Amino acid sequence: MRWFLFFTFLFLAPACSPSEQAGIGTPAAQPETGWPLHGRDWREQRHSPLTEINTETVSEIGLAWEYIDILVRGRTHRGMEASPIVIDGVMYVTGPWSVVYALDARTGEELWYYDPQVEGAWIRKGCCDAVNRGVAVKDDLVFIATLDGYLDALDIATGERVWRTDTFTDRTLPYAITGAPRLAGDLVVIGNGGAEMGVRGYVSAYEVATGELAWRFFTVPGPGPDESEAIAAARETWGEDTRWEFGGGGTVWDSMTYDEELGLLYVGVGNGSPWPKWARDPSLGDNLYLSSILAIHAETGELKWHYQTTPGDSWDYTATQNIILAELEIDGEMRAVLMQAPKNGFFYVIDRETGELISADPYTHVTWADGVDLETGRPIYTEQSQYGEAAKVVWPGTPGGHNWQPMAFSPATGLVYIPVLEMPQRFELAAQEVVRPDTINVSANVRAPPFQEGDPALGTSHPDPGMRAVLKAWDPIAREVVWESSSMSWWNGGVLTTAGGLVVQGGSEGVLVFYDAATGEVLKEIETGTGLMAPPVSYELDGEQYITIAAGYGGAQLARLFPGMAALEYENSSRILTFKLGGGETPLPAPRPAEPDYPLFEGLSTDPEVIAAGLAHFRGYCGRCHGPMGAPNGYPNLWNMSPATHENFNSIVLNGDLAFAGMAGFGDALSEEDAEAIHAFIGATQARIRAARVTQETSE
Numbered sequence: 057m058r059w060f061l062f063f064t065f066l067f068l069a070p071a072c073s074p075s076e077q078a079g080i081g082t083p084a085a086q087p088e089t090g091w092p093l094h095g096r097d098w099r100e101q102r103h104s105p106l107t108e109i110n111t112e113t114v115s116e117i118g119l120a121w122e123y124i125d126i127l128v129r130g131r132t133h134r135g136m137e138a139s140p141i142v143i144d145g146v147m148y149v150t151g152p153w154s155v156v157y158a159l160d161a162r163t164g165e166e167l168w169y170y171d172p173q174v175e176g177a178w179i180r181k182g183c184c185d186a187v188n189r190g191v192a193v194k195d196d197l198v199f200i201a202t203l204d205g206y207l208d209a210l211d212i213a214t215g216e217r218v219w220r221t222d223t224f225t226d227r228t229l230p231y232a233i234t235g236a237p238r239l240a241g242d243l244v245v246i247g248n249g250g251a252e253m254g255v256r257g258y259v260s261a262y263e264v265a266t267g268e269l270a271w272r273f274f275t276v277p278g279p280g281p282d283e284s285e286a287i288a289a290a291r292e293t294w295g296e297d298t299r300w301e302f303g304g305g306g307t308v309w310d311s312m313t314y315d316e317e318l319g320l321l322y323v324g325v326g327n328g329s330p331w332p333k334w335a336r337d338p339s340l341g342d343n344l345y346l347s348s349i350l351a352i353h354a355e356t357g358e359l360k361w362h363y364q365t366t367p368g369d370s371w372d373y374t375a376t377q378n379i380i381l382a383e384l385e386i387d388g389e390m391r392a393v394l395m396q397a398p399k400n401g402f403f404y405v406i407d408r409e410t411g412e413l414i415s416a417d418p419y420t421h422v423t424w425a426d427g428v429d430l431e432t433g434r435p436i437y438t439e440q441s442q443y444g445e446a447a448k449v450v451w452p453g454t455p456g457g458h459n460w461q462p463m464a465f466s467p468a469t470g471l472v473y474i475p476v477l478e479m480p481q482r483f484e485l486a487a488q489e490v491v492r493p494d495t496i497n498v499s500a501n502v503r504a505p506p507f508q509e510g511d512p513a514l515g516t517s518h519p520d521p522g523m524r525a526v527l528k529a530w531d532p533i534a535r536e537v538v539w540e541s542s543s544m545s546w547w548n549g550g551v552l553t554t555a556g557g558l559v560v561q562g563g564s565e566g567v568l569v570f571y572d573a574a575t576g577e578v579l580k581e582i583e584t585g586t587g588l589m590a591p592p593v594s595y596e597l598d599g600e601q602y603i604t605i606a607a608g609y610g611g612a613q614l615a616r617l618f619p620g621m622a623a624l625e626y627e628n629s630s631r632i633l634t635f636k637l638g639g640g641e642t643p644l645p646a647p648r649p650a651e652p653d654y655p656l657f658e659g660l661s662t663d664p665e666v667i668a669a670g671l672a673h674f675r676g677y678c679g680r681c682h683g684p685m686g687a688p689n690g691y692p693n694l695w696n697m698s699p700a701t702h703e704n705f706n707s708i709v710l711n712g713d714l715a716f717a718g719m720a721g722f723g724d725a726l727s728e729e730d731a732e733a734i735h736a737f738i739g740a741t742q743a744r745i746r747a748a749r750v751t752q753e754t755s756e
């Protein structure tokens with residue numbers, strides 16, 4: 057049974073040196089040597105001006121320190137996705153369960169940590185693990201947005217909470233936060249996720265000093281009166297038969313970039329809920345502001361302009377990927393632009409003052425559209441994109457051509473370095489069914505390769521439908537790929553560029569790779585044994601340059617581990633790794649422990665009807681973490697449960713005995729009988745897997 061869901065499931069003026077560029081619009085409070093903001097500078101270019109570690113010296117790089125107490129402080133090893141902030145010699149970084157760590161940036165010594173005590177069961181309301189992408193720091197306050205929806209301001213010296221505000225409009229709805237708050241003047245801004253569960257997206261801005269709500273911008277209309285002119289305009293693009301019980305979607309779960317020069321906050325908006333337009337709203341409307349980039353006046357919360365990347369989105373094509381600001385010379389004219397490579401596979405360059413589309417070109421294989429009409433700004437949809445009861449294989453799949461792992465821009469090379477994913481998915485409309493509480497409700501079935509030979513869903517022409525991750529250097533002016541890395545294991549890492557001529561990226565194999573930014577030549581590789589997804593950052597202290605990465609695999613893709621991934625070979629040990637010239641060896645984690653073959657559990661129903669009912673519940677509630685059946689997984693292995701787990705099965709499933717670790721109880725949605733059916737299904741599958749293995753071993 058091969059089903060499984062992916063959840064998400066420049067300023068290039070030659071006359072100006074990089075340091076001069078960094079000075080433009082940069083307040084004095086942001087030292088050149090640190091990493092003070094999420095993307096280092098307000099343009100979120102993820103470019104370090106430091107040069108000590110460079111194309112010549114990088115061969116001498118090694119481990120300066122590691123911080124390994126993530127498990128001790130943070131409950132479980134889970135995905136690490138944070139961009140550390142480094143100010144005045146202190147690193148502020150987050151791990152799973154929204155725990156904040158303040159570390160001495162020279163030594164890794166823990167100065168304080170803050171555990172917001174996120175309710176473990178809240179993970180059920182999130183699509184993609186207990187990850188967190190980092191903090192913001194301003195005026196001696198550290199801001200963390202927690203998985204369960206609170207925005208906390210912490211004392212920078214002690215980590216004690218100064219204020220807390222609840223960012224959720226309704227705590228009964230399946231909202232969750234994984235993103236990093238951003239600063240916009242005297243405001244701190246945060247959105248949330250949940251479009252796959254059925255919620256209405258919004259972004260909120262709070263006063264830095266007090267946590268008082270300054271404004272809130274909803275991204276899609278709601279059931280009540282329109283909150284703003286922008287929402288009234290959006291409503292015109294939604295039909296009368298819209299299924300509002302799904303919330304509309306449009307969550308702002310990651311990208312927000314604040315333009316200090318124009319006072320605009322650019323917000324990337326997520327996919328629709330449910331996924332297929334024709335299941336969400338059968339009208340011909342575009343469903344604003346799904347899959348859009350919004351430019352919001354930061355002081356007032358009013359919309360200045362919007363650009364919708366995927367009108368009527370039906371493929372989980374979020375425009376929540378990171379937004380980079382730059383000044384580019386285009387056709388002889390300097391333009392203030394923003395750049396984004398959203399999931400839909402096109403690289404967009406947009407005038408950030410007016411919202412005018414300058415260019416849109418595919419950076420990965422794309423079959424849902426033949427291109428983007430630059431006059432109208434609209435994509436040219438293909439027949440192949442229109443799935444329904446008849447399935448269609450479409451590029452990119454729901455993980456997108458690029459996901460949350462941030463791309464980076466180097467003003468020195470003028471190139472954008474994109475962690476690209478290449479994979480199609482087979483989409484089909486699901487039968488409409490009961491909306492399950494607090495879990496995935498997308499009304500579509502999607503399947504990853506391989507596909508059956510001759511499947512009509514493939515259409516007439518298609519490249520090899522495999523899965524590939526690759527780093528691409530993209531020229532945003534020439535609108536073409538300049539170089540690309542060799543392929544890496546599925547699911548790659550965020551990117552750092554440096555004035556030392558380097559591009560630095562990790563991946564799920566656990567190797568941190570240093571590329572020559574100009575040519576793509578691999579100059580150095582560091583084997584860490586830990587899956588790397590987070591973007592590296594760089595800073596300087598006492599004249600020494602450091603490069604740091606939050607290491608640890610997880611997030612949306614923990615449900616299935618592929619060959620070559622570090623998490624298959626080693627314990628998935630979440631830790632902070634920091635490197636410098638002359639550093640030492642990086643210790644590898646302990647090997648992934650072998651599991652004993654636990655005995656098959658006796659006494660489960662073997663009634664095919666019960667097992668079929670168990671499968672349906674499994675798919676509805678369990679499979680997004682514990683599937684696919686029998687394949688290596690980053691979560692506890694249900695296909696080889698210990699006798700103790702079998703004994704306590706119903707209580708774990710219904711009462712949430714293991715909720716602290718993220719196994720929520722489902723007693724609100726499932727009965728004793730349902731739990732027993734799931735148990736019967738797991739038992740039958742376990743027996744089948746065991747028998748198949750015995751057959752295979754015998755035949756070898």
Ligand code: CA
Nearest residue numbers: 064065327372
């Ligand atoms: Ca999504």
